Amino acid sequence: MLLLILLLLTMGTGFFVFNAVSSVSLNAANNRHDERALTETRDALIAWSVARGETASDITGASNDRPGEFPCPDTKAPSDVNYGTQDASCTSGKLGRVPWKTLGIAEPKDAYGETLWYAVDGPFRKYSLSSAPITSNTVGTRTVYSGSTATTVTTQAVAVLFAPGPILELATAQRRETAAEKTTASNYLESTGGANNSTNNGPFIMAPASTTFNDRILVITAAELMPLVEQRVAREMMAILAQYKAATATSTLYSGGVYPWADLANGDSNDGSNGAYNRGRLPCGSALPVDWNEDVPSSSPSTKTPRLPLWLTNGCWSTGWTFLIYYAVAKNRLEYAGLGSGSPLWIPGCGTCTSTTLRVDGVYGYELLLLTPGAYLGNPPGPARNWPTSYSTITGYFEDSENADNNNDNFVTPTVSVKAYNRDRIFKLP
Numbered sequence: 145m146l147l148l149i150l151l152l153l154t155m156g157t158g159f160f161v162f163n164a165v166s167s168v169s170l171n172a173a174n175n176r177h178d179e180r181a182l183t184e185t186r187d188a189l190i191a192w193s194v195a196r197g198e199t200a201s202d203i204t205g206a207s208n209d210r211p212g213e214f215p216c217p218d219t220k221a222p223s224d225v226n227y228g229t230q231d232a233s234c235t236s237g238k239l240g241r242v243p244w245k246t247l248g249i250a251e252p253k254d255a256y257g258e259t260l261w262y263a264v265d266g267p268f269r270k271y272s273l274s275s276a277p278i279t280s281n282t283v284g285t286r287t288v289y290s291g292s293t294a295t296t297v298t299t300q301a302v303a304v305l306f307a308p309g310p311i312l313e314l315a316t317a318q319r320r321e322t323a324a325e326k327t328t329a330s331n332y333l334e335s336t337g338g339a340n341n342s343t344n345n346g347p348f349i350m351a352p353a354s355t356t357f358n359d360r361i362l363v364i365t366a367a368e369l370m371p372l373v374e375q376r377v378a379r380e381m382m383a384i385l386a387q388y389k390a391a392t393a394t395s396t397l398y399s400g401g402v403y404p405w406a407d408l409a410n411g412d413s414n415d416g417s418n419g420a421y422n423r424g425r426l427p428c429g430s431a432l433p434v435d436w437n438e439d440v441p442s443s444s445p446s447t448k449t450p451r452l453p454l455w456l457t458n459g460c461w462s463t464g465w466t467f468l469i470y471y472a473v474a475k476n477r478l479e480y481a482g483l484g485s486g487s488p489l490w491i492p493g494c495g496t497c498t499s500t501t502l503r504v505d506g507v508y509g510y511e512l513l514l515l516t517p518g519a520y521l522g523n524p525p526g527p528a529r530n531w532p533t534s535y536s537t538i539t540g541y542f543e544d545s546e547n548a549d550n551n552n553d554n555f556v557t558p559t560v561s562v563k564a565y566n567r568d569r570i571f572k573l574p
Contacts, residue, residue, distance in 0.1 A: 174255035175360075178307040182362040185242055185252040185260055185305055189214060189364065192247050193268075194372045197380070198453045208271035210455040212278035212373045214264040214303055218243040221323035222259075233273060236266025237286055237345030239329045242305070254307035254360070261306040261332060263346070268302050277459035280370050280468060281520045281529070287347035288363050292337030297350065301363045304348050306341060308332035309358035333359050370519035371566050377465050378514050378571045380453075381426060385512060386573070387450040389477070392434060394443040399481075403473045403512055404431035409533035411461035420495045422473045422482065423550070425531075426514075428457050428466040433479040467531065468541070470515035472553065474501040477511040496535065498552040504572055505556055513555060513572040517541040521566070542568050 193214050198207040215230035217240025228245035231238075242262045244251045252260045265284045267274055276282075284302035289295060311318045311331075318331045325331050333341035336357040339349035350361040385403055393401030405413035406421040411429035414421045434440050437451035458464050475482035475497035482494035502510040520529065529540030535550055542548040546556045547568065558568035 177255040307360040428460040
């Protein structure tokens, strides 16, 4: 009898230990699943955002899609035929499920089979809902806390993802049965520490799981998003400029092709009558010597310069991309090789060129470059950094003094700093 009792006790203890270990192991597996689901969905959202813009088939110039914008959440019930697609409209911080069909991904689910939820900040909604330019200067404005409102994770969230977890038996039980219940945020997301994740626009909160809270959260900030968006924008600008050079090369007036004169402060190229600048900003208004989307004079065959996409002219010289990305052209790739001409119009030549070609890292021979500043990391509601509208040192944008001095055609590859991912970058030809 004693042996039997001892055996039963041993089996009971073993069963308890096995269950405890299994529970810990299961929780760890669930956490890993949720982490992976959140991370993969974040990556899909960023990829979708970076790719926004006019498509190859859009030749009308009618698309206002902008790099950097996010889709609206999906507030429809799973039974709806359009479930998985973004809503046509959303307020800032509106809660809904991830619009996985819009993103072109499989339905993202947490470890308990619940579809991930999502909220997007106002300035990063689609153009029809927020038409201001989205650039490296744009910051998120949503707040996310950790544990309680005493600890702030960020006040600059661009978007927030939620893994809602299973139903919790709260004072009022969560229900997820009817279509109305399945679209009610409080049936999936909880409150703790003075903040409520089921409230549109937040503030939102992350905290350890408990009997009354089990949301898992991932935050997207401009510091993660903008370096990728900025690189996409710069590469597209370089491609447009290459097209401009190729178009003008078909004319006897522009031997080998030229790039537009730079803009200093009004959106238009500054030609000989306005100062003839080779450095400053890309002209987002009128370009010289040939305007955007215009027939090149004396070209054979007949050639047209490229058209700027609407997202690149949005905000033009005041708040858009062309106001914060630095543009420089070599003297020998300007109209009349930057030397001036008395015919057909009097053009005195480049007034700001300091050498025939651009010099990068001590090497001459470059004909075109762009400098991008990285995401703005200051405090909302808006960035303090700005360019001067004169040839003075550019402060608050470029970290390397040779790039910020704005007084010659010498540049350096930006130094990789502590914020290596979100650093200044240089794009150059050849």
